[in-house]
Amino acid sequence: MALASYAHDLEVKNADGVTIYYNYINDNTEFAVTYRGNYSYEYMYEYEGKVVIPEEMTHMNRTCKVTCIEKEAFCSCYKLTSVTIPSSVKTIEYYFVVLLFDIIFA
Numbered sequence: 001m002a003l004a005s006y007a008h009d010l011e012v013k014n015a016d017g018v019t020i021y022y023n024y025i026n027d028n029t030e031f032a033v034t035y036r037g038n039y040s041y042e043y044m045y046e047y048e049g050k051v052v053i054p055e056e057m058t059h060m061n062r063t064c065k066v067t068c069i070e071k072e073a074f075c076s077c078y079k080l081t082s083v084t085i086p087s088s089v090k091t092i093e094y095y096f097v098v099l100l101f102d103i104i105f106a
Contacts (some may be wrong), residue, residue, distance in 0.1 A: 007035045014054055016046070022057065026069060031057055032068035032091075035075070038056055048079035055086035 008021035010095055022031040033053055035044045051074070056065045066086065071093035085092070085105050 001060075006091055007038050008036060010059055011036070012057055012059060016050075018051055020051070020053065022059075023046055023070065023084075024064075030067040031064050031066060032070045033066060033073050034070040035073050045077065045079050047074050047077040048081075049082070050082040051080065052083045053086055053089065055088040066104075067091065069093065094100070 007023070009023045010079050011019050012022050021034050021036045023034050024030070025032045036042070053066055053069070055062055058064075065088045065089055068091040069085070069089060072095050073093075074083060075095050083103055085103065087105070
């Protein structure tokens with residue numbers, strides 16, 4: 001039986017019910033938003049409509065700030081119309097998004 005291996009560490013629904021994919025960063029003290037799968041183009045429509053990134057996220061009774069959007073996190077999501085980025089995000093890596101009409105810094 002083969003086990004699936006993905007680029008993301010965990011997936012959690014935000015307050016709007018949208019699943020967001022995360023990686024632990026900085027010695028597992030913070031989260032970075034990433035894409036589903038092993039490559040950003042594998043799930044081209046994974047994120048669509050409006051996505052609101054939370055300032056912090058709790059997983060297994062542990063709360064950490066969301067401080068980064070990793071490269072290509074929303075790159076192949078052609079049905080994505082807006083991303084709201086909280087003030088806790090300090091790093092946005094290259095090509096985090098393509099063809100997005102509305103980026104909101106909250």
